[in-house]
Amino acid sequence: MTETKVKIDTGWNLDNSYARLPKKFFTRQSLDPIREPRLVILNNKLAVSLGLNVQALQSNDGVSVFAGNQLPDGALPLAQAYAGHQFGHFTMLGDGRALLLGEQITPKGKRVDIQLKGSGRTPYSRGGDGRASLGPMLREYIISEAMKGLGIPTTESLAVVETGETVVRETEQPGAILTRVAASHIRVGTFEYAAQWGTVKELQALADYVLQRHYIGIGVDEDRYLLLLKEVIKRQAELIAKWQLVGFIHGVMNTDNMTVSGETIDYGPCAFMDTYDPATVFSSIDIHGRYAYGNQPNIAAWNLARFAETLLPLLHDNEDQAVRMAEDAISDFADLYNNNWLAGMRAKLGIFNEESQDESLIENLLNIMQKHGADYTNTFQALTVDKVSDIEMFDTEEFIQWYKLWKARLGRQQESKDSSHKLMKSSNPAVIPRNHRVEEALEAAVKRGDYSVMERLLEVISNPYAYSQEQMEYATLPEPSACPYRTFCGT
Structure with missing residues (x-):
């Protein structure tokens, strides 16, 4: 044509x-x-x-x-x-x-x-x-x-x-x-394709292109492919931590859905978690929970290991040495992710400095939330505005004890109560695209040609840290249902 x-x-x-x-x-x-x-x-x-x-x-x-x-x-x-x-x-x-x-x-x-x-x-x-x-x-x-x-x-x-x-x-x-x-559509899977069906020269051309497009600061250092691997690992550790901090579940973390630029891509069976539970899965095709919320960091590390394997011919002429270099780089992911997640969780709790017991404080709260089926987003929202009477879990003895420890922890830092509140407000969204709200918008648009529902939803979620009165309506949980929410990939 x-x-x-x-x-x-x-x-x-x-x-x-x-x-x-x-x-x-x-x-x-x-x-x-x-x-x-x-x-x-x-x-x-x-x-x-x-x-x-x-x-x-x-x-x-x-x-x-x-x-x-x-x-x-x-x-x-x-x-x-x-x-x-x-x-x-x-x-x-x-x-x-x-x-x-x-x-x-x-x-x-x-x-x-x-x-x-x-x-x-x-x-x-x-x-x-x-x-x-x-x-x-x-x-x-x-x-x-x-x-x-x-x-x-x-x-x-x-x-x-x-x-x-x-x-x-x-x-x-x-x-x-x-x-x-x-930023680009180059994926871990693009490198897997090059490694499986291309020549080393073609693989190198792809790696050089990615360096020039996304990692210009690395330059032409002789270790540039190792530095590329480390930078991709670093960006993904930051990205997955951000997902976990807001309860986002991608749903299909295949290697072709992981970009080397560090952007989230391919919103197929994705959704946001309501009730806190690391085993949460929404995708209809993920019957074994491979890509459950709590598994996402481990799957990211697995995907990155596949990326590292593709780069072995570029890392070193000696294959054993190349493998050691790749393994050392991948081994950094867990600490990088955990440090990003901990920093983000401290911010969600208004904590500026670091103490060795912070991780225990955070994990205890999450365990209480899971035990009592508390909503992830609304729990942190309530802590942000200090309305600890709005959620049933807040009346339990174990939460009351946790709350005292948290308040004592905030007291052991120089920053003011107002500073902690501002930090929490900028770290805890007042609203997320609740699954029932998304479905409501899609149904109105697809079945009735009414895009006004979607437009209102977009207006609310585009500035999730505003804590506006209108957002409170969109923070309301759906009515209990005997059928679990399921998402589909659309293909």
Whole structure:
């Protein structure tokens, strides 16, 4: 087909550095147009930060880009190749329903990927239709916005377009395309693909590209690949700690869903924990709890070990020495994660300095929460505003004793009570995207075409530390249900 270029000035400023990698890593792809594109949501704030013209993006030409019907100037659409361990099993993957249009160079000189998700079949579709349904694309939009508001590194959602076509999953559903923005879409699985099916030279080209794009400070040091490994480990330790601190459960932590940039990616069967329980699983396909909330740090370390294995040929000419270097680097993850988590938990409790008994104090609170089925977010919110009469657990003797120890701990630091309160308020969100609220918004949008519910939810969760009166309504827990909440991957 002949691809039509967009003529309206939308502000696209695209480069294609990924396309200059060896052809092993991608396949050039033609557009697969849809019949009746309709823009249903546009992230105006993100668009402006990218240097895009919001008004022009809403024109027919602008929407045609989000629909995969037209290409903006400078676009070079391609599907990326990668592999991955899915629930522990290695397989060839790739962008089976996504296209990388190019990399937008923002007014501040930042380079970010612009990707269409749900844009049609590619050589990596493996029998799939290459399309996406509206509900999961809106879910990704909601959760990525929530994660950004929480201060957690994440891919972002620029727009969602209804296709006017039907996709068949378990039922017939309205089709949609999401425009996703990311630091890059390079995954641990990209390196696994290079190590399994590429040459050492191609692997090195990928590693050098990642260093230049995401870790420019490392330079051309002879140990640069070891430093790359250590930096990816460091970023992931920080990221997973942030997940744990707000009760976020990714749901499908396969190696193809771990980026080397340190951003959260692929919001499929993800959700936020209500009742505190490390065994919490929402994903319908995670029947053994591999990716349960409490397992996420260990799974991250496992994924990073797979990343380290791919780099062995670059770490040292002697394989045994390369293995030792990789093992030493991976062994740092546990301490890095724990230090980030402890620092975050201290902040959630208003603690500025460090004492050896802090970890015990924190674990005791979590154990009490688990025993009494307390809500994770609302417990810390109540402690923040010092309303310890609002939750049933607060009346128990064991919590009363813990509360006294906590108050005594706060008294053993120089910072004032007001300073502790401010620290807690900036560390404990007043609101998260509660599962029942997300489902409420999705149902209104998908079944009734009513986006007002979603828009109100987005407004509330975009600034989760505001502690506004409106947020209190969204902090209310759902009615008890005999059926556990389940999420689905959308493919």
